[in-house]
Amino acid sequence: MEKLYEQSALRLLQAADEIRARLAGEFSAVHGISVNEFFVLLHLQRATKHRLPRVELAKRMHISASTITRMAAPMEKLGLIERHTDERDARLAFMVITDAGREKLSETRATFAKQAGYLFDDRWDEATLNQFSTVLHRLVSGSVSNLS
Amino acid sequence: MEKLYEQSALRLLQAADEIRARLAGEFSAVHGISVNEFFVLLHLQRATKHRLPRVELAKRMHISASTITRMAAPMEKLGLIERHTDERDARLAFMVITDAGREKLSETRATFAKQAGYLFDDRWDEATLNQFSTVLHRLVSGSVSNLS
DNA sequence: CCAATACGCTTGCATGTGCAAGCGTTATGC
């Protein structure tokens, strides 16, 4: 007999894989960015002063610092983010979302919301969905990456 | 105002990232396999006759056929899976889980269940968790990859 | 039948990612 939470964790991973695969296709085709780039913009937008040190962003996204370094370069070239230095600590290299980045994020979030709508819409009442969201929220709270 | 299903989808992706990162560490350290290799074994174990053509497995895991080809080689060397051919159709190369693969899967599932327990245990009643699992299940049903 | 198409699998190439080492900067302990 499979434990209920084992089953839930399995389904959660599977559902995420599927959603991520769909989003990857849409984001690439429609907006020319990756799912991870979308999350970079979202984290920056929601951070205090709309900026984060690279290491902090890496922690929140569960990826390595070197990956952040390598994602930053093309995003800077596209003008989606900028690199700011800290006056007090020369080690820090803040990533800051630009106006162009905000615009791109806004467009991409519309696509995200549309896809999320396909997934959830008209299938559950608000109470059920609220509880679902709450469970998910507690799974990640305590983590550094509370985006929501 | 953020839509409820948009928020839910965001949290779902974040939760999955976090769980996957934790599992990757444990699986690698304790069992010497990757999360994807774990899923290969799980899909094979649950498939009819404990075997699947490579393309079918790729679809269920949302990864490309070439990735399956490249994951298969080391797993065969470790004796976790075997390659069987189809008598009727020489194009098919079934992947079959071996006894050693079953044993490895069993050990790894124990670790998986333990980690899932850390996530969920003692925080929600069975009804809530059941509903949570049901919502997740419907998100992926209709998909080819109904593992559960 | 046979040609054309579809299918399953593999391989070359390009890209994304983590780890470990290295560099420069800041903090700590004496």
Added chain:
DNA sequence: GCATAACGCTTGCACATGCAAGCGTATTGG
């Protein structure tokens, strides 16, 4: 103060992965 450690970031390397092309096999249409 100064040596040592810790920290933030980048880079070299290895590895994982997707895409497109190629190969062999089966199916389809005439």
